[in-house]
Amino acid sequence: MPRSNGPLMVAIEGPDGVGKGLMVVHLRSAFNTTFRPQARIFHHNSMPKPFCDDPWRSAVNFAAQRAAATMPRKGEVFIADRWFWSTRVEALTRGVPDATQNAMLALVVAERAEYDGRVARGELRPMRTILLDAPTKVLEARTTQRDGKVHPNLAAIRSEYLSLAKNLGWPVVSTDCPIEEAAAKVTKIIDEWVSEESDS
16 A cells, blocks of 8 residues: 555544534634644535435535545645544434435445545545544533524434444544533644654
């Protein structure tokens, strides 16, 4: 496999209400300084209703946005508010028909294969992932305050993410604390990854 000189790639994952959007705002401030690499932040843009409530359409839309994302330059840090893992979790927890679930999971397989191909060619580094987590009751309270309703299946979504983190070795950071405290922990993890990549 060719040695990659590409940028550090980081995905911030987690269920609704865990604070992913707020986290990447703090990370943008932390990394866009003279003391750390410049960060390129990637956000998914939601589709208007009713399309955003359709898991398949949302999955295809988000996959297209990831495919079109401007990749960072060498020396930058790419920080994404979710990557293809979110589609996998949605497929397994939203109670969609079997055909839709299979299509969503196949989309994840295709995205992973395309990304892994770029890694094999030395264009990108393997994606590093951090899971943000909070108790289900905290997630329910936050989504109710934000959206006026509790998002469905939050317990199942959280459980699926925690299973992924355990199986794939992701670090897990609790956001059941002031966001500055959680952001400091995430920043420390990314700083360590930047150091590892620089030494490799």
